[in-house]
Amino acid sequence: MNKTFKVGILLVILAVPAFIFVFLHSFGKNHFDTQTYYSNGVDSVLTDCVINESGQYRISHSFFSNDSINVFLLNSDPVIHSGLTSTWESWFDAYYEMPVSFKQVLPQSLCLQNTYRIKNIKCVNSNELNELYCDLIVKKENLNQPYGVLVNEDKVIKGYFELNDNKEIDRLFAEIQILLTNYE
Incomplete structure (x- = not known):
């Protein structure tokens, strides 16, 4: 295999998790709440x-x-x-x-x-x-x-x-x- 092809595959393999992390981090927010008793x-x-x-x-x-x-x-x-x-x-x-x-x-x-x-x-x-x-x-x-x-x-x-x-x-x-x- 060509060396540039291997480097390209490696960059894609590293870029996909980084992209997923950045996407989830920018759009997702953890929000915790406590249980509410007698809400009804x-x-x-x-x-x-x-x-x-x-x-x-x-x-x-x-x-x-x-x-x-x-x-x-x-x-x-x-x-x-x-x-x-x-x-x-x-x-x-x-x-x-x-x-x-x-x-x-x-x-x-x-x-x-x-x-x-x-x-x-x-x-x-x-x-x-x-x-x-x-x-x-x-x-x-x-x-x-x-x-x-x-x-x-x-x-x-x-x-x-x-x-x-x-x-x-x-x-x-x-x-x-x-x-x-x-x-x-």
Whole structure:
């Protein structure tokens, strides 16, 4: 075979993948989004809660911060779960300058035991706690361990997380990053 013919074939073999890469890179864009819960409304009733809403369900609780992504930390008393205390503090510090609001919700009886003086703790009575559980559509059987609920700035529930599991914590951080990327 002719040497120039071989060089031509080699250039074509190298040019085709480069062309495909440039084509896909210029026209394609990766877009990630998190799961949206209750996009068609809530037609189920939790124990002690009556929520019947058609259309996209949105949180209406007063603890919600309208200008940020909200992470509600439930059943996460730092005294009982002291192994997670440094994790809570590092989360609060890591997202201090970003539009992410962590809200650690505790019953008033446990607030008196809080010796760590962690900020963002909301002490609530049992009626307020039940109302919050209803607004977040949290089943009480899920609350036998630290539990988190992720809500975007549009008051839409974006995730539920069991915070004793490191994979769930990693998933929470990944979904927060995705929401921050899409945050307007």
